[in-house]
Amino acid sequence: MDITSRLRAQHIETPSWAYGNSGTRFKVFAQQGVPRDPYEKLADAAQVHAFTGVAPTVALHIPWDRVDDYAELSAHARGLGIGIGAINSNVFQDDDYMLGSVTHPDPRVRRKATDHLLECVDIMDATGSDTLKLWFSDGLNYPGQDDIRARQDRLAEALAEVYGRLGEGQRFLLEYKLFEPAFYATDVPDWGTAYAHCVKLGPKAQVVVDTGHHAPGTNIEFIVAFLLREGKLGGFDFNSRFYADDDLMVGAADPFQLFRIMCEVVSGGGLEGGVAFMLDQCHNIEPKIPGQIRSVMNVQEATAKALLVDREALAAAQRSGDVLGANAVLMDAYNTDVRPLLAGLRAGMGLEADPMAAYARSGYFEKVAAERVGGTQAGWGA
Ligand code: LRH
Ligand code: MN
Numbered sequence: 001m002d003i004t005s006r007l008r009a010q011h012i013e014t015p016s017w018a019y020g021n022s023g024t025r026f027k028v029f030a031q032q033g034v035p036r037d038p039y040e041k042l043a044d045a046a047q048v049h050a051f052t053g054v055a056p057t058v059a060l061h062i063p064w065d066r067v068d069d070y071a072e073l074s075a076h077a078r079g080l081g082i083g084i085g086a087i088n089s090n091v092f093q094d095d096d097y098m099l100g101s102v103t104h105p106d107p108r109v110r111r112k113a114t115d116h117l118l119e120c121v122d123i124m125d126a127t128g129s130d131t132l133k134l135w136f137s138d139g140l141n142y143p144g145q146d147d148i149r150a151r152q153d154r155l156a157e158a159l160a161e162v163y164g165r166l167g168e169g170q171r172f173l174l175e176y177k178l179f180e181p182a183f184y185a186t187d188v189p190d191w192g193t194a195y196a197h198c199v200k201l202g203p204k205a206q207v208v209v210d211t212g213h214h215a216p217g218t219n220i221e222f223i224v225a226f227l228l229r230e231g232k233l234g235g236f237d238f239n240s241r242f243y244a245d246d247d248l249m250v251g252a253a254d255p256f257q258l259f260r261i262m263c264e265v266v267s268g269g270g271l272e273g274g275v276a277f278m279l280d281q282c283h284n285i286e287p288k289i290p291g292q293i294r295s296v297m298n299v300q301e302a303t304a305k306a307l308l309v310d311r312e313a314l315a316a317a318q319r320s321g322d323v324l325g326a327n328a329v330l331m332d333a334y335n336t337d338v339r340p341l342l343a344g345l346r347a348g349m350g351l352e353a354d355p356m357a358a359y360a361r362s363g364y365f366e367k368v369a370a371e372r373v374g375g376t377q378a379g380w381g382a
């Protein structure tokens, strides 16, 4: 396949929670025209797809996106020209989960948390989603607070139960995060922990890499290369971070890191290999829909540059130990302006060259700002 077809085939999923108001623990700034319910979030996600042509699905977060009839919500999405993607579970926003969810010392709380995860699989059945995304805020704030090892046992038990409930063609992605909200020890703090649990469970369990969930300086592309090699890279939660889990626009902080990650995806066969390219970006000051459009474009640009790497020249330089030559091959691709290539790609899809400008001209924002009053918070702090 040529570069254009490969870029056209890449699907980038946006998160429903990016469209509502969100913020920091200090303040959620309300914006005009934000969605009041999951149906309106889908309508906004459909705008991102309409102008980029590569964002045909939107991830749900339960219970932030709770509705009575998920099959009907899915049909509604199809009517808007998009589909429902990953189902994200939420076992972190209930008073019962103060000391953990699936790793909680009390079996009653563990049962409640696992039941929610099972309910998310029911929702997948109704929406036709093939991916369940699991993130656990479980962890400890103080040494001695609970038994670290026993919590791993409880986690394994819950994961095994959910794994057993997955149907044909369904999988779950286990997300890790170094810290926050737990500040001493998180139960799934890193890719190694997630990977070990997934390996034990089998092929329907894979790891998801949220690019904001590592210690500063972590070589994320190494993790990507390793997981892909093992068939355990299920997908990404893309966002940018300057300090911790900042959830800023993708590629804003470090476009070079995004390029390096996409280089490993391309060379490891991940572009065509079932890796979910999801965004997990939501912040408090940028307008929501353009923020998502920009992130989608940044993923596309990094992917285009990764596809431009002259693989033969790179392999030859590597074989001959030409350190500078090999590095130059990568930098040549990174320093190429791919915007004309992507404008051409969009023209071929019947889209305008500049999705940001096209959206701004569309009048959609003015329309929803007038129609929607009292939009909702995305869920954080809700
Ligand atoms: C946790 C996380 C996880 C949640 C999302 C809202 O920090 O990255 O993916 O589901 O944020
Ligand atoms: Mn995430």
Ligand code: MN
Binding pocket: 210, 212, 213, 245, 280
């Ligand atoms: Mn996060």
